[in-house]
Structure formats: structure tokens, C-alpha cells
Amino acid sequence: MNANQEKPIIYLSARKVQGGAELARQLTFFGFECQAFSKQSALLAAMYTRAPFAVLLGEAGLEDCTAEQILPLIGKLSRGPLLYLTSSLSVVQQIHLMKIGVSDFVYFPLDIQKLIDRLDVLLEQSMSIPYRVLIVDDSDAMGKVSANILIKAGMEVQVLKNPLDVFFPLERFSPDIVLMDVYMPQCSGDEIAKVIRQYTQFDSVPIVFLSTETNRIKQLMARSMGGDDFWVKNMPEEELIASVNMTCARYRSLRRWMSCDSLTTLLNHTHIIDFLERSVARSKKEALSLSFAMIDIDHFKKINDNYGHSIGDQVIKSLARLLRQSINGEGAAGRYGGEEFAVVFTETSLVRAAQKVDDWRKRFSELIQSSNDIQFQVTFSAGVATLKNNMDAAQLIDAADSVLYQAKHAGRNQVGLHQA
Numbered sequence: 001m002n003a004n005q006e007k008p009i010i011y012l013s014a015r016k017v018q019g020g021a022e023l024a025r026q027l028t029f030f031g032f033e034c035q036a037f038s039k040q041s042a043l044l045a046a047m048y049t050r051a052p053f054a055v056l057l058g059e060a061g062l063e064d065c066t067a068e069q070i071l072p073l074i075g076k077l078s079r080g081p082l083l084y085l086t087s088s089l090s091v092v093q094q095i096h097l098m099k100i101g102v103s104d105f106v107y108f109p110l111d112i113q114k115l116i117d118r119l120d121v122l123l124e125q126s127m128s129i130p131y132r133v134l135i136v137d138d139s140d141a142m143g144k145v146s147a148n149i150l151i152k153a154g155m156e157v158q159v160l161k162n163p164l165d166v167f168f169p170l171e172r173f174s175p176d177i178v179l180m181d182v183y184m185p186q187c188s189g190d191e192i193a194k195v196i197r198q199y200t201q202f203d204s205v206p207i208v209f210l211s212t213e214t215n216r217i218k219q220l221m222a223r224s225m226g227g228d229d230f231w232v233k234n235m236p237e238e239e240l241i242a243s244v245n246m247t248c249a250r251y252r253s254l255r256r257w258m259s260c261d262s263l264t265t266l267l268n269h270t271h272i273i274d275f276l277e278r279s280v281a282r283s284k285k286e287a288l289s290l291s292f293a294m295i296d297i298d299h300f301k302k303i304n305d306n307y308g309h310s311i312g313d314q315v316i317k318s319l320a321r322l323l324r325q326s327i328n329g330e331g332a333a334g335r336y337g338g339e340e341f342a343v344v345f346t347e348t349s350l351v352r353a354a355q356k357v358d359d360w361r362k363r364f365s366e367l368i369q370s371s372n373d374i375q376f377q378v379t380f381s382a383g384v385a386t387l388k389n390n391m392d393a394a395q396l397i398d399a400a401d402s403v404l405y406q407a408k409h410a411g412r413n414q415v416g417l418h419q420a
């Protein structure tokens with residue numbers, strides 16, 4: 001979540017929820033804002049003023065109305081998820097509640113980590129980013145026709161006339177799909193597709209030829225050069241929109257599986273390093289600052305030994321979630337390995353990056369972790385370094401790693417700065 005974005009707000013509406021204060025505290029740690037209401041009028045007034053991302057409703061209802069009475073009113077004022085907190089429900093009761101607006105059921109005793117996982121998924125679904133389409137077509141008119149159709153369907157579109165300039169929008173606009181004309185004066189679509197396919201970072205961007213070419217042999221030739229499909233130009237609007245939507249959805253989901261670590265859904269080792277290498281190249285080219293942090297959970301072996309591997313995993317996930325929600329738009333976070341994380345801060349000075357990491361350190365150390373009835377807290381140590389002219393990505397990693405090592409030896413739960 002970047003600094004200018006409002007935090008998603010959750011309205012906790014209940015007479016009294018056991019552990020409600022702790023729930024609100026944990027939600028705040030994970031980047032949500034939480035407001036509690038025990039009276040119908042206060043809840044409805046708040047909903048009129050600011051629509052919540054989600055509502056949590058206790059089965060006992062509020063002080064002045066039952067859950068069944070308030071449910072339809074909540075449904076009218078909010079289109080977000082409505083989570084019903086309950087001890088147990090029969091299938092018939094669940095069906096009834098779903099008919100009157102409940103979207104999810106959450107059971108007592110509250111498992112806060114699971115609830116936050118669920119809210120994360122719902123949040124991601126609600127914030128689905130529009131597909132980005134890059135159209136490469138030397139004809140202004142043709143490019144604009146397709147662009148207008150796709151923009152009207154809610155997509156972000158860039159049109160490029162000269163295929164030789166394709167690398168700039170590929171890097172900066174980061175399209176979900178490239179719609180490529182075949183016959184262009186500077187070079188043909190299949191020639192530029194072949195060049196694009198030389199660069200592994202664009203491997204997972206589908207290139208679809210849009211052409212009036214109907215000869216199947218020529219179409220197959222073009223696809224063998226690195227294109228993924230061949231669509232006819234001037235296809236009906238609905239068909240173009242549906243084809244782009246389906247292709248983008250499929251490739252986004254594939255990209256997610258390819259580039260994300262399955263436990264944390266942060267970038268995996270390969271992809272965070274790849275991101276760092278590209279960021280280093282760009283920062284040098286454009287004289288921008290770039291900082292990098294290595295973060296390592298303290299005494300993690302003891303956590304596994306004391307509470308078991310699955311609780312260890314839960315701790316890893318809690319830190320990953322904190323990083324994901326805090327870094328948005330200002331770089332990228334990845335799981336470097338085991339209980340070690342790497343964070344790339346684009347256009348960020350050493351001091352600013354270190355302040356951020358130290359803020360995360362404090363927030364993480366205050367987070368209450370739990371294993372059955374036992375509650376405990378965990379800390380991390382970190383090393384932060386900034387890019388110097390003579391450094392490459394590997395040296396930047398080494399620099400951050402060396403100060404992380406010092407932070408560990410100086411007692412842990414601290415952030416080391418690499419002062420070159």
C-alpha cells in the first residue's frame with residue numbers, strides 16, 4: 001500500500017466480540033483500518049460516510065438490533081464482503097444467511113491469521129488491476145480503433161507506431177498482452193516478436209498478431225517466430241474484448257505461479273533477483289537512487305523447535321504479508337530463501353529505505369503470534385545498502401548481507417546500514 005492510498009477499512013459490528021480489541025489491533029498491523037460499532041445508527045452513519053472494504057458482523061447482532069435485522073441494510077450500503085462471525089451453523093442456516101447478504105462465515109474461536117489470509121484474498125480480488133494492452137500498429141487509425149474498444153471495456157492501452165521502439169513500453173508499461181500488426185514498414189511483426197523473445201523477462205508476455213492475413217501457412221510461420229496466437233483484424237468488438245480478457249487472465253495467473261513463492265505469494269528467489277538486476281540497470285541509466293534490504297527472522301530455528309514447522313510457516317507468512325502490504329508501488333519484496341527476505345526500494349535513498357525497514361521491524365516485533373493458547377513475539381534483523389556507481393546487483397546484495405550479519409552479531413532485532 002503506498003503512502004497516498006487509504007487503508008482498506010473494516011467495520012467490526014457486534015454487541016461484544018471476544019478478542020475484538022486484539023482482532024482490531026492485528027488488522028491494523030496488517031495494513032487494514034478497523035472501526036468497531038455496537039449500535040446500528042453509528043454503523044449505518046459510518047457506512048454512509050465511507051463505504052467499508054468489508055464488514056464483520058457478530059451473530060449476536062448489535063445492542064439495538066439483531067443480525068438478521070441489520071443484514072439487509074448493510075447489503076444496501078456496501079458492495080464489499082460481509083463476514084459473519086459465528087460459533088456454529090447448520091447448512092440450512094448458512095444458505096439462509098447467504099441469501100440475505102452474508103458472503104463468508106468465520107468461526108469462533110477466531111483464528112486471526114486465517115481471517116487475515118481470507119481478507120487478503122478478498123482484497124486482492126476487489127483491487128483487480130485493469131489489463132494493460134500494448135498495440136503495435138503503424139496505422140494510426142487501426143491502432144486507435146482497437147484501443148478505443150479496449151479502453152471502453154476498462155483496459156489500459158498504449159499504441160505504438162514504430163515496432164523498433166517496443167522495448168521502452170515493454171519495460172515501463174509492462175503490458176499483459178501485445179497486439180502486434182504483421183506488416184509494418186520498419187520491420188514485420190514476426191521479426192520484432194523474434195527479437196522480443198530473445199529477452200527472458202518478456203517470455204511470459206503473450207504476443208498476438210492482429211492481421212488481415214488469412215493464409216494459414218503464413219500465420220503459422222509468424223507464430224513460430226515467437227507469437228502466441230493469430231487473430232483477424234477487425235473482429236467484432238465483443239470478440240476482441242473477450243479474447244483479450246481471456247488471454248490476459250490466463251497469462252496473469254501463469255505468471256503468478258511462475259514468479260511467486262507458494263507459501264508467501266511474494267516474488268520467489270529468481271524473480272526478486274531478476275527485478276533487482278533490472279532495477280540496477282535502470283537506476284544507472286537514469287541516475288536514480290536504489291536501495292536494497294536483506295531481512296532475516298531472528299532465532300527462527302527455535303520457533304520451529306518450540307512450536308513446530310507449521311507455526312514457523314505462519315510466522316514467515318505474517319512477515320511476508322507485512323512486506324507485501326507496505327512495499328506496494330515503491331519497489332518489490334521477495335522471499336530470498338527460508339526465513340530470509342529481499343526488498344528492492346526503487347528511487348529510494350539509503351536513509352529512507354532504512355527508516356521503512358526499521359518501521360517494519362517495530363511493527364513485526366509487536367505482532368502477536370500464536371500457537372494454540374501460547375502467544376509469543378518474533379523479531380527480525382536487517383541490512384540495508386544503497387547502489388553506488390561501481391556496484392552491480394550481486395555487490396549490492398553482498399553489501400546488504402554484510403550489514404545484516406553485523407546486525408545479527410550486535411544482538412539482533414536491529415537494522416544495519418551499509419555506509420560505503
Ligand SMILES: Nc1nc2c(ncn2[C@@H]2O[C@H](COP(=O)(O)OP(=O)(O)OP(=O)(O)O)[C@@H](O)[C@H]2O)c(=O)[nH]1
Pocket residue numbers: 296297298299300301302304308309310311312313316337338339408412
Ligand atoms: N517452518 C519453516 N522453517 C524453515 C523454512 N525454511 C527454512 N526453515 C528453517 O529455518 C531455520 C533457520 O535457522 P538458522 O539459519 O540457523 O538461523 P536462525 O535460527 O534464524 O538464527 P539467526 O538467523 O542467527 O537469528 C532452519 O532451522 C530451517 O530448517 C520454511 O519454509 N518453513
